[in-house]
């Protein structure tokens with residue numbers, strides 16, 4: 103039985119309605135293994151679909167540029183208070199429209215155009231906004247790259263230290279989009295301290311693991327921590343920024359400013375970068391920050407890693423190579439460097455069979471970024487619908503079958519696709 107969620111669209115705008123229904127049907131009959139995706143909880147969907155989308159509230163609670171803010175002030179304050187309790191941070195800003203604007207706000211808050219920053223290139227698992235050339239961050243700032251070791255797939259913190267000493271960046275990003283191992287924030291903090299750089303953790307991909315206590319917590323070590331509220335957190339499509347209150351580099355980098363770090367960050371978001379905050383998304387953030395404090399959410403966070411490890415072990419048992427040999431997080435990289443087919447061939451074949459993922463560079467990749475030798479697989483979405491280790495064994499079996507049949511995928515796809523659709527029928531998909 104499906105609940106009718108969009109009765110008005112259904113009645114008067116069947117074009118939009120039908121496309122939403124098709125996507126919903128697709129999502130409940132396929133395996134969502136894109137590592138950055140999961141399923142937003144029902145409370146988030148309701149908050150995001152509310153009348154709060156109407157309100158203009160430029161500014162911050164208690165200091166807006168528009169009237170009529172009694173209730174939206176209360177909503178934003180609630181999101182901030184819950185978020186601070188959840189992460190134990192000193193300051194939180196919940197207004198960034200998404201993860202990229204959150205990171206952009208940090209640049210605008212702390213740096214000048216032309217400054218040097220350290221980040222991991224996209225081709226090595228980093229994010230666009232950490233200084234990649236085609237992004238604003240690489241156009242306005244100078245990326246000093248550091249990357250995981252090409253053999254081990256892991257960051258070598260001695261190498262990171264060497265690069266930082268040599269280049270003296272003003273800011274160091276710690277956080278990636280395709281890195282299967284834990285980050286050592288204590289080591290990053292020592293390096294940042296030594297060279298006098300801001301340390302910014304970007305936890306968009308791993309926030310639920312931090313909440314669950316299965317990944318180190320960056321908050322005590324970093325000047326600033328940025329995140330998305332969607333991805334594995336299961337919240338609205340939005341971003342948020344946490345920071346310390348005091349700017350430890352006030353004398354060094356902002357001697358004439360009258361603002362502390364918290365105020366610099368707030369100013370970086372509004373008015374430097376954004377206008378009116380998305381109040382419906384902020385209400386969704388308040389909703390997910392409540393749910394994320396429950397034991398149920400913490401078990402979900404821990405289960406994500408157990409599932410990724412179970413998937414990884416089964417794939418290895420089936421003879422598939424995994425970059426770096428394993429995972430400590432929600433994601434793993436299938437390594438096709440020794441195969442005839444590319445990462446792109448594999449991701450397209452997987453999609454035909456109902457396994458939705460993305461092709462991705464792996465450490466030591468000789469193929470181009472548009473072909474690659476890897477596929478990135480994440481377990482957040484599957485875990486959010488209740489899948490466990492035994493289910494991962496089945497998923498690994500399908501992935502292996504697809505990889506073994508890339509050359510004749512159109513012959514085997516209908517059978518695998520229907521097995522997966524039937525399997526998915528046993529789980530409940532929020533909102534779909």
Ligand SMILES: *Cc1c(COP(=O)(O)O)cnc(C)c1O
Pocket residue numbers: 138200201202203205228229231277278279304305306307330340341
């Ligand atoms: C996804 C991601 C972001 C940006 O998020 P968007 O909401 O897509 O702009 C930032 N940093 C990292 C590490 C990410 O993986």
